[in-house]
Amino acid sequence: xxxxxxxxNGVDFTLGGALLELSYLLAALLFVVGLRLLSxxxxxxxxxxxxxxxxxxxxxxxxxxxxxxxxxxxxxxNVWIILTALGVxxxxxxxxxxxxxxxxMPQMVSFYNxxxxxxxxxxxxxxxxxxxxxxxxxxxxxxxxLIVGSVAFSGSMLAYGKLDGKVGDTxxxxxxxxxxxLLLVVVGLSAYMMVSGQTAxxxxxxxxxxxxxxxxxGVTFVMPIGGADMPVVISLLNSLTGIAATMAGFIYGNQAxxxxxxxxxxxxxxxxxxxxxAMNRSLLNVILGAFGGTGASAGAGPEGDMKExxxxxxxxxxxxxxxxxxxxxxxxxxxxxxxxxxELDMLLADKGxxxxxAIHPVAGRMPGHMNVLLAEADVPYSQLVEMDDINTDIANxxxxxxxxxxxxxxxxxxxxxxxxxxxxxxxxxHLAKNIIVMKRGRGKGYAGIENELFFDPKTRLLFGNAKDTxxxxxxxxxxxx
Amino acid sequence: MExxxxxxxxxxxxxxxxxxxxxxxxxxxxxxxxxxxxxxMSGANAISGVIIIGGIILVGHADASKxxxxxxxxxxxxxxxxxxxxxxxxxxxxxxxxxxxxxx
Numbered sequence: 001x002x003x004x005x006x007x008x009n010g011v012d013f014t015l016g017g018a019l020l021e022l023s024y025l026l027a028a029l030l031f032v033v034g035l036r037l038l039s040x041x042x043x044x045x046x047x048x049x050x051x052x053x054x055x056x057x058x059x060x061x062x063x064x065x066x067x068x069x070x071x072x073x074x075x076x077x078n079v080w081i082i083l084t085a086l087g088v089x090x091x092x093x094x095x096x097x098x099x100x101x102x103x104x105m106p107q108m109v110s111f112y113n114x115x116x117x118x119x120x121x122x123x124x125x126x127x128x129x130x131x132x133x134x135x136x137x138x139x140x141x142x143x144x145x146l147i148v149g150s151v152a153f154s155g156s157m158l159a160y161g162k163l164d165g166k167v168g169d170t171x172x173x174x175x176x177x178x179x180x181x182l183l184l185v186v187v188g189l190s191a192y193m194m195v196s197g198q199t200a201x202x203x204x205x206x207x208x209x210x211x212x213x214x215x216x217x218g219v220t221f222v223m224p225i226g227g228a229d230m231p232v233v234i235s236l237l238n239s240l241t242g243i244a245a246t247m248a249g250f251i252y253g254n255q256a257x258x259x260x261x262x263x264x265x266x267x268x269x270x271x272x273x274x275x276x277x278a279m280n281r282s283l284l285n286v287i288l289g290a291f292g293g294t295g296a297s298a299g300a301g302p303e304g305d306m307k308e309x310x311x312x313x314x315x316x317x318x319x320x321x322x323x324x325x326x327x328x329x330x331x332x333x334x335x336x337x338x339x340x341x342x343e344l345d346m347l348l349a350d351k352g353x354x355x356x357x358a359i360h361p362v363a364g365r366m367p368g369h370m371n372v373l374l375a376e377a378d379v380p381y382s383q384l385v386e387m388d389d390i391n392t393d394i395a396n397x398x399x400x401x402x403x404x405x406x407x408x409x410x411x412x413x414x415x416x417x418x419x420x421x422x423x424x425x426x427x428x429x430h431l432a433k434n435i436i437v438m439k440r441g442r443g444k445g446y447a448g449i450e451n452e453l454f455f456d457p458k459t460r461l462l463f464g465n466a467k468d469t470x471x472x473x474x475x476x477x478x479x480x481x
Numbered sequence: 482m483e484x485x486x487x488x489x490x491x492x493x494x495x496x497x498x499x500x501x502x503x504x505x506x507x508x509x510x511x512x513x514x515x516x517x518x519x520x521x522m523s524g525a526n527a528i529s530g531v532i533i534i535g536g537i538i539l540v541g542h543a544d545a546s547k548x549x550x551x552x553x554x555x556x557x558x559x560x561x562x563x564x565x566x567x568x569x570x571x572x573x574x575x576x577x578x579x580x581x582x583x584x585x
Contacts, residue, residue, distance in 0.1 A: 031528055031531075032505060032509065034524070034528075035506075035509045035510070035521075035524070035525065035528070036509045038517065038520065038521050038524045038525075038573075039509065039510060039512070039513035039517060039521060040517075041514065041516060041517060041580060044517060044520060044521075044577045044580065045574065045577040045578065045580075047524070048520070048524050048527075048570060048573045048574055048577060049574070051524060051527065051528055051570070052527070052566075052570040055527070055528070055530070055531065055533070055566055055570075058531070058534055059533060059534065059537065062534050062537045062538060062541075063537055063541070066537070066538055066541060068542045072542070074537075074541035074542065075541075075545070077545045077546075078540060078541050078542070078543065078545045079541070081540060081545055081552075081556065082537055082540050082541060082559060085536075085540070085556045085559035085560050085563070086559060086563050088560050088563075089559065089560040089561070089562070089563020089564045089566075089567060090563055090567045092560075092563075092564055092568075093563060093564040093565070093566070093567035093568030093569075093571065094567055094568070094571055096564075096568055097567070097568045097569075097571035097572040097575065098571065098575070100572065102575075102576075102579075105519065105523075105572070105576070108568070108572055109519075109522065109523050109526055109569075109572070112523075112526055112527070112530075112564060112565045112568045112569050112572070113526050113529075113565070115561040115562070115564040115565045115568075116526065116529050116530050116532060116561070116562065116565035118558075118561045119530070119532045119533070119535075119536055119558045119559075119561040119562035119565065120532045120535075122536075122554050122555070122557060122558035122561070123532060123535040123536060123539055123555075123558050125554070126539055126551055126554055126555055126558070127539065136488060137488070137491065137492050137495075234522070235522060238522055238525060238526050238529070241526065241529040242525070242528075242529040244529075244532070245529050245530075245531050245532040245535075246499070248532050248535040249531075249535070250495060251535070252534070252535055252538055254534055254535070254538075255498060256531060256534065257531050257532065257534055257535060258495065258498050258499065258502070259498060259502050260528050260529070260531035261529060261531060261532075262498070262499055262502035262503060262506065263502055263505065263506045263509070263525075263528065264506070264525045264526070264528050264529040265503075265506065266502065266503045266504075266505070266506025266507050266510070267506045267507075267509065267510040267521070267525050268522070268525060269506075270506070270507050270510045270511060271510060271513075271518065271521070271522060274518075359515065361515050361518075366518075366519050366522070367515065367518030367519060367522060368515050368516060368517065368518030368519035368520075368521075368522075369519060371515065371516040371517075371518075371519065372519045372520070372576050372579070375516075375576075375579045375580045376579045381516070381580075384516070386515060
């Protein structure tokens with residue numbers, strides 16, 4: 001560790017060693033360039049390919065050229081074992097990636113994130129016996145790799161379960177105290193392991209304890225967070241996996257791992273902050289799970305009735321409008337209604353109606369979730385309008401159609417300072433001339449609060465599964481002359 | 482206080498890499514349009530599978546002459562990391578492919 005972390009100073013020159021380091025440099029550059037290209041729509045696909053190429057390069061050269069501290073290369077028997085493991089992982093990963101529905105993308109990403117975290121935790125755990133506990137840097141890297149990796153693993157698995165609807169949200173006030181205690185125990189135990197003066201072998205009991213508590217912490221950390229905060233958590237867990245990989249990079253003195261991991265860590269953190277800003281909440285606030293939690297003193301809630309509209313009236317209203325804005329939400333995703341929705345917007349466009357989509361930054365269960373779904377349904381970019389741009393002329397819009405969205409159009413965010421979502425920027429659907437809301441039932445949104453928009457005199461409701469409703473509506477529009 | 486300096490001096494190169502990479506990561510990501518948030522996250526997630534190099538080194542130098550818990554866990558680490566890498570890149574490509582096709 002000493003010689004590796006201090007980089008190459010103490011290592012003899014070999015051609016293989018030089019080639020290996022050179023390939024790591026190239027891989028690291030490909031990661032950076034790839035990520036850069038990924039952040040522009042025109043070049044994104046190329047960027048993804050570059051990053052993948054960098055990873056492939058680093059894997060191949062490691063397999064062929066890596067030597068341990070005694071200068072031994074990887075023996076052939078081990079090469080076969082590794083290739084088999086790589087083969088199994090590749091086939092599994094590839095098949096899963098191709099078979100997953102676009103609507104289930106958030107849970108897929110969570111799952112992959114969990115596997116990355118698990119790999120980091122396993123590597124740290126297996127390297128622990130070789131760690132010199134007296135060496136602060138070495139001990140810190142191994143312990144942090146284990147802790148962060150396990151938290152990312154169990155947290156992402158729970159996020160996967162939640163997004164897949166297998167696990168519900170649990171909100172309790174005591175949860176945050178439990179989390180604080182667990183976090184303190186983790187820090188305390190790590191500190192003890194580093195200062196106790198015992199060797200790694202003598203501390204293996206503490207290692208397993210640390211592993212266990214970290215896994216539990218990952219679960220209790222994600223448990224109280226739910227609903228609209230899911231995009232933030234996924235992004236946060238993503239950056240944790242990057243940090244875990246960096247720590248493993250320290251263990252091996254591997255610059256490609258350090259750089260790749262930190263890059264993901266920083267990018268994930270920035271994305272997390274962007275998400276939080278989009279909801280006007282602090283990260284701490286999200287982590288404590290205040291959303292829809294004990295602080296939900298929203299008051300009596302709106303009064304009045306929800307007024308329904310029948311299909312033919314809705315079809316007439318839409319067909320004779322000049323401008324229509326569609327606000328998609330998670331309901332559209334679960335019903336897989338993106339294709340029918342695009343059908344409807346094309347029918348309306350044929351009748352001379354100007355149709356746009358208003359995309360709230362946190363609509364859905366993942367940052368940019370709606371963009372992906374609508375892209376799948378071939379809705380052109382130019383029709384997707386971001387929140388701030390749509391809000392400037394929403395008052396001139398004839399009809400806003402809200403499909404399975406709730407909290408992102410709740411005027412309580414503006415009107416009611418006591419509301420749990422107060423201050424969150426919303427799409428100002430309530431300012432439009434007419435509003436049609438498609439909803440599964442009369443229930444509340446994920447934030448667990450009533451939406452006064454649904455009781456607005458200008459609002460009409462269409463109850464039912466978004467896909468069925470849109471299908472019926474589209475055929476009504478088609479039959480109008 | 483001296484210990485802090487010793488720590489910094491010992492790990493100066495790693496600290497350099499970290500400090501610069503953090504800025505690089507922030508710089509590379511800022512101004513990304515929200516259209517790309519999901520693919521970007523998924524792509525970054527695949528890059529974090531770089532831990533696979535650690536897995537290869539670990540199993541590569543393990544004693545493979547007999548089956549041990551360490552060996553099995555190491556193999557498991559490689560499988561997990563590969564899932565992360567391959568699945569991550571393939572899923573990202575699938576998403577981006579959809580963005581692409583209606584640009585004609």
